[in-house]
Amino acid sequence: MSAEITKEKVEEALGRVMDPELGNDLVSLNMVKGVNINDGTVEATVELTTSGCPLKAKIEGDCKQEIGSIDGVTDVKIVFTAKPIPIRTEVSLPTVKKIIAISSGKGGVGKSTIATNIAKAFQKSGYSVGLLDADIYGPNIPTLLENYARPTITHDDKLVPITHDGLKFISMGLLLEPGQPVIWRGPMLHGVVKQFLADVIWGDLDYLFVDLPPGTGDVHLSLCQMVDLTGAIAITTPQQLSVADVRKGIGMFRQLQVEVLGIIENMSYYVHPGTNEKIYVFGKNGGKNLAEEWNLPLLAQIPIDPAICEKSENGLTYLMPVVEKLHQVFESKVSAS
Numbered sequence: 056m057s058a059e060i061t062k063e064k065v066e067e068a069l070g071r072v073m074d075p076e077l078g079n080d081l082v083s084l085n086m087v088k089g090v091n092i093n094d095g096t097v098e099a100t101v102e103l104t105t106s107g108c109p110l111k112a113k114i115e116g117d118c119k120q121e122i123g124s125i126d127g128v129t130d131v132k133i134v135f136t137a138k139p140i141p142i143r144t145e146v147s148l149p150t151v152k153k154i155i156a157i158s159s160g161k162g163g164v165g166k167s168t169i170a171t172n173i174a175k176a177f178q179k180s181g182y183s184v185g186l187l188d189a190d191i192y193g194p195n196i197p198t199l200l201e202n203y204a205r206p207t208i209t210h211d212d213k214l215v216p217i218t219h220d221g222l223k224f225i226s227m228g229l230l231l232e233p234g235q236p237v238i239w240r241g242p243m244l245h246g247v248v249k250q251f252l253a254d255v256i257w258g259d260l261d262y263l264f265v266d267l268p269p270g271t272g273d274v275h276l277s278l279c280q281m282v283d284l285t286g287a288i289a290i291t292t293p294q295q296l297s298v299a300d301v302r303k304g305i306g307m308f309r310q311l312q313v314e315v316l317g318i319i320e321n322m323s324y325y326v327h328p329g330t331n332e333k334i335y336v337f338g339k340n341g342g343k344n345l346a347e348e349w350n351l352p353l354l355a356q357i358p359i360d361p362a363i364c365e366k367s368e369n370g371l372t373y374l375m376p377v378v379e380k381l382h383q384v385f386e387s388k389v390s391a392s
């Protein structure tokens with residue numbers, strides 16, 4: 056006679072199933088929402104972060120294997136549900152059509168350079184564009200645009216963004232004295248992000264790009280929880296150190312139910328000026344492989360180009376194709392819904 060199948064045994068088995076995205080097991084993540092045992096048949100309900108979770112099949116297979124290994128189990132059914140989409144109403148920007156966050160795992164991978172050039176690429180394609188520098192501790196957009204103009208404040212305490220060649224932007228770097236450090240913590244950062252969204256007169260925009268700080272900190276949480284983002288773009292070099300941190304970032308976005316629109320691999324290679332040979336300084340295809348792993352679009356592979364170091368806007372040539380690629384991503388979402 057086989058041993059009794061209990062809820063505890065099933066939960067113990069599910070405790071061995073990892074969510075590869077979130078890096079923890081289903082029980083610790085509170086994703087197991089029900090267990091039904093009927094003779095040898097076990098039915099478990101698992102709540103995913105999104106209904107379109109690309110790892111659903113893997114999770115299902117792992118659950119079936121672990122539950123199936125319990126003595127006496129003859130059949131396993133996994134029912135998937137999705138977390139309800141949170142209503143983000145703290146800030147609403149009805150005059151801004153799309154808000155896209157630009158993120159990275161590590162600093163120094165070219166996130167701000169790419170954010171600036173994507174914004175310019177969309178602007179050059181005829182869209183009205185804003186750029187919000189939410190890298191509060193290391194605001195680099197004014198340096199990249201070579202524009203340190205002071206924003207004016209209206210009588211009702213609104214900030215007028217700086218318009219640089221038609222691109223509207225705002226940055227902590229415009230409000231601080233040169234060399235003044237930012238020492239704010241969570242709640243104050245939340246306040247700044249909110250002000251930069253809600254108290255800046257952005258006006259009618261087709262796109263607002265948000266340059267996030269590197270990593271997965273307070274600013275990310277604030278932004279993802281207070282406003283409805285269209286999605287996020289993750290920037291990485293091909294180096295495994297950078298890729299590993301971006302992987303965590305993608306997990307965070309998934310958990311916060313923010314769509315990752317694609318990956319841009321920066322500093323992919325250097326073209327030797329004498330031989331035209333591609334030299335893979337930071338390894339080869341780290342970002343491309345990450346995109347494949349998560350079934351995400353690879354939006355660009357940008358070489359190391361000394362011209363970009365000299366003047367950030369020299370990166371524009373590499374970012375122009377991203378405009379078209381992102382439109383394809385948006386169209387595929389519309390046709391899929």
Ligand code: ADP
Nearest residue numbers: 162163164165166167168322358359360363364
């Ligand atoms: P992050 O925002 O990730 O910290 P930045 O955009 O400030 O990174 O870029 C870091 C440095 O790397 C800058 O000096 C920038 O000019 C340079 N850089 C970024 N991308 C490239 C590239 N593809 N080729 C050459 N230099 C680059």
